[in-house]
Each structure stands twice: as structure tokens, then as C-alpha cells.
Ligand code: ATP
């Protein structure tokens with residue numbers, strides 16, 4: 168691109184960005200939904216947790232599905248930030264356990280912790296990892312969950328991850344990103360990789 172054309176393009180872009188910033192002047196916490204069938208939802212959620220930590224904000228994490236395999240982000244939190252609340256459902260994947268009643272009870276127990284955190288006036292960012300499956304499997308009541316999100320402590324931003332989750336959750340969320348699967352190494356027989364997949 169020629170220098171003058173580049174400068175013109177940048178000037179236009181700056182005007183558009185400035186106008187956008189001017190419009191987005193309303194200060195409030197947000198609900199972010201990271202959904203879709205591609206890889207990157209949970210790690211993105213943890214990325215925001217670490218982003219908030221960088222500013223000394225108060226964060227917490229609740230994970231609604233947990234296999235027996237620990238993840239790097241879990242280890243980092245436990246090792247370096249033992250004071251940060253990290254609650255895991257801890258029943259393993261549903262297709263391993265195949266026990267609806269036990270899974271539902273575990274979901275309820277875990278939800279109680281999440282519900283308390285949603286009311287916590289000192290928290291800034293809360294990650295509800297894989298919450299969408301609790302709604303999809305009807306382990307949790309959608310109205311109860313959505314109400315708790317709406318009624319959350321005013322300064323608290325919430326990140327929800329997981330495929331699906333329903334249209335009501337999408338509508339409630341302020342930011343919704345869909346991670347689309349274009350390809351995944353797993354499909355060609357490549358094993359889940361430490362540091363990348365878990
Ligand atoms: P990540 O934890 O890597 O951010 P994710 O939260 O988007 O991934 P999940 O559906 O929660 O994805 O699945 C977690 C695990 O499954 C990860 O090891 C991830 O690499 C793998 N995975 C995610 N998407 C796919 C896919 N489309 N095909 C195969 N494996 C996948």
C-alpha cells in the first residue's frame with residue numbers, strides 16, 4: 168500500500184474507532200458468553216481471569232465439568248494464587264459416570280457456590296466454566312441461573328463458557344463470542360497435548 172493511501176485508511180479507522188469509544192461511555196459490569204464447537208473457550212475465560220488479576224482485581228472460578236485430568240490453569244491458580252476461590256464439580260465427565268441423579272446433585276452443590284459468588288460485592292470477575300452444559304442437561308433450572316446472573320452484584324462481570332447454552336442466555340449476555348471449529352488435531356489422531364489441550 169502507498170504511504171498516502173495507508174495514512175488515509177488509518178485516519179478513517181481512527182475516526183471510526185474514536186466515534187465508537189465516544190458511544191461506549193456507559194460504565195457497567197458485563198456477562199461474556201464464550202460458546203461454539205471450537206477449541207479456546209475455557210482458556211479464553213482463564214485469560215480474562217489473569218487479565219483481571221493483573222489489575223489486582225478480585226476473581227473466582229467455578230468449573231461445572233471436571234474430568235480426572237488436572238489442567239495447567241488449575242495448577243497455576245492453586246500453586247500461585249491459593250487465595251483465589253476455585254470450585255470444581257469434580258464428578259468427571261457425564262459420559263463416564265452416566266448417573267443423572269448424582270450429576271444433578273453435584274451440579275446443584277456446585278451451583279450453590281456459584282450463586283454465593285454472584286452475590287459477593289467484593290468480586291470483580293467470575294468464571295463459570297462449562298455452565299452451559301448444566302442448562303443443556305437440565306441439571307440446573309434455566310430461570311434460576313439466568314435470574315442469578317441478572318441479579319448479580321453490580322460490579323461483577325461474569326464469563327460463561329461452553330457449547331450451546333440456549334437463546335435466553337445468549338440474549339442476557341452482553342458479549343457473545345462463538346469459537347468455530349475449523350479443524351482440530353484430535354480428528355487426525357493427534358493426542359491431547361499437555362500445555363495446549365489441558
Ligand atoms: P480449551 O480448554 O482448550 O480452551 P474449550 O474450552 O474451547 O477448549 P471444551 O469443549 O471445553 O473446549 O473441551 C476441552 C478439551 O477438548 C480441550 O482439550 C480441547 O483441546 C478439546 N477440544 C475442544 N474443541 C474440540 C474439538 N472441536 N474437537 C476435539 N477436541 C476439542
Ligand code: MG
Pocket residue numbers: 208209210297328329
Ligand atoms: Mg472448556
